[in-house]
Amino acid sequence: MKTRHVMLLVMILLLSATVANAAEDKYEFKNAERAQTFKELTLELRCPKCQNQNIADSDAVVAKDLRDKVVALVQEGNSKQEVIDYMIDRYGYFVHYQPPVTPATIILWVLPVVIVVLGFGFIVFRQKKASKKQQWSAADDERLEQLIAQYQRKERQQ
Amino acid sequence: MNRKILGFLPFLIFVLLCVFLYQGLFGNPRELQTGRLGQTMPSFNLPDLMDENKRWTEKELLGEVYLMNVWGTWCPTCIAELGYLTKLREQGVKIVGLYYEQAYDPDFGDHFDINALREEVDTMLSRAGNPYQFNILDLERSLALDLGVSGAPETFLVDKEGTILLHHTGDINQRVWRNKFLPALEELQP
Incomplete structure (x- = not known):
C-alpha cells in the first residue's frame, strides 16, 4: 500500500x-x-x-x-x-481556448445541462411507471387464488 | 405509434450528430478569425524592403483602395501566387507587399543579410512577375502581429479610409478573387 x-x-x-x-x-x-x-x-x-x-x-x-x-x-x-x-x-x-458566451455559442453550455436533466427525467419517469405496474390489490389476490384453484382441479381430474 | 417514434429517437440523434461531425471535417476553423476586420489599419513605421532610408506609415497608404499581401521568398505558395497577383496589378489593382522575414530571428535562421535578401527578391520578382508597388520590410513581424497574421501568404483588402475589409488566409487565385474579393470591391464602387 x-x-x-x-x-x-x-x-x-x-x-x-x-x-x-x-x-x-x-x-x-x-x-x-x-x-x-x-x-x-x-x-x-x-x-x-x-x-x-x-x-x-x-x-x-x-x-x-x-x-x-x-x-x-x-x-x-x-x-x-x-x-x-x-x-x-x-x-x-x-x-483563446475559451469561447465567448454569445447567442451562437450558448448551446455549448446549455446543451449538456439539458441532456443531463432529460436523462434524469427519463429515469424518474420510467421508475414511476414501473412501480405503478407492480401495484397489487385484493382483487388481484382473488384472481390469483381462482387461477390456482382452476389448475389444481384440472390436475386432479387427469 | 408513439413508442415507435421514441424508439427511433436515438438513431435520429446519431444521424444528426454524424452529419454535424462530417461537416466539421471540411470546415476551416481559421475562417472564424475576425481580428482586425472592420477596423482601421494599425499604425506602423517600417522601412522599404529595397531602401532602408525610405519609411512607410499607414498614413501614406490612405486615399486608395489596396491589397496588402504578406509574403516571403521562403514561402512556396507566395511564389506561386505572384503570377496571378501580377495579372491583377496589370488590371489596375494596387498591391503593397508586406515582407515577412524569418531568418532575421535567431530562432529561425542563423544569419541574415539584407543585401542578399534584396537580391533574392529581385531575382524572384523578375522571374515570376512583380505585383508590388513597393514592399514594406517587417523584420520583427510587429505589423504582422498587429494585423493578426499567422503566416504567409495572407492578404488584406483595405479601403480609402484605411478600413480593413477582408483578411484572406492562403493564396489568391481566380476562384478566390471572383468569390471573395470582387464582391467586396463591387460593394465599394456602387
Missing part, C-alpha cells in the same frame, strides 16, 4: 515537471506571480497557425511571436485578461 502511494506521487511529480518546463525556461520575470501568469497564458492561448496546439507547445513562427509578445505585455505589468484581450483583438476568438 505504501509503495503504491510513493509510486503515485512520483508519477504526479514527473507529469507536472514536464508541463512546467515546457515554455518558461527561456524567459525571466521580475516575480513569481508574473512567471505564473505567463505560464498560464501560453497554455491558454492557441497557436493561430496550427490546428490544435497552444503557443507553449508550438514551434511555429507565429507561436514564438505570440510568446514574445505575451512576455513583453506581462513584463509591462498587464493582467492576464488584458493580454487575452490584446490577442483576441488581433487574432479573433480563435486564439
Whole structure:
C-alpha cells in the first residue's frame, strides 16, 4: 500500500515537471506571480497557425511571436485578461481556448445541462411507471387464488 | 405509434450528430478569425524592403483602395501566387507587399543579410512577375502581429479610409478573387 502511494506521487511529480518546463525556461520575470501568469497564458492561448496546439507547445513562427509578445505585455505589468484581450483583438476568438458566451455559442453550455436533466427525467419517469405496474390489490389476490384453484382441479381430474 | 417514434429517437440523434461531425471535417476553423476586420489599419513605421532610408506609415497608404499581401521568398505558395497577383496589378489593382522575414530571428535562421535578401527578391520578382508597388520590410513581424497574421501568404483588402475589409488566409487565385474579393470591391464602387 505504501509503495503504491510513493509510486503515485512520483508519477504526479514527473507529469507536472514536464508541463512546467515546457515554455518558461527561456524567459525571466521580475516575480513569481508574473512567471505564473505567463505560464498560464501560453497554455491558454492557441497557436493561430496550427490546428490544435497552444503557443507553449508550438514551434511555429507565429507561436514564438505570440510568446514574445505575451512576455513583453506581462513584463509591462498587464493582467492576464488584458493580454487575452490584446490577442483576441488581433487574432479573433480563435486564439483563446475559451469561447465567448454569445447567442451562437450558448448551446455549448446549455446543451449538456439539458441532456443531463432529460436523462434524469427519463429515469424518474420510467421508475414511476414501473412501480405503478407492480401495484397489487385484493382483487388481484382473488384472481390469483381462482387461477390456482382452476389448475389444481384440472390436475386432479387427469 | 408513439413508442415507435421514441424508439427511433436515438438513431435520429446519431444521424444528426454524424452529419454535424462530417461537416466539421471540411470546415476551416481559421475562417472564424475576425481580428482586425472592420477596423482601421494599425499604425506602423517600417522601412522599404529595397531602401532602408525610405519609411512607410499607414498614413501614406490612405486615399486608395489596396491589397496588402504578406509574403516571403521562403514561402512556396507566395511564389506561386505572384503570377496571378501580377495579372491583377496589370488590371489596375494596387498591391503593397508586406515582407515577412524569418531568418532575421535567431530562432529561425542563423544569419541574415539584407543585401542578399534584396537580391533574392529581385531575382524572384523578375522571374515570376512583380505585383508590388513597393514592399514594406517587417523584420520583427510587429505589423504582422498587429494585423493578426499567422503566416504567409495572407492578404488584406483595405479601403480609402484605411478600413480593413477582408483578411484572406492562403493564396489568391481566380476562384478566390471572383468569390471573395470582387464582391467586396463591387460593394465599394456602387
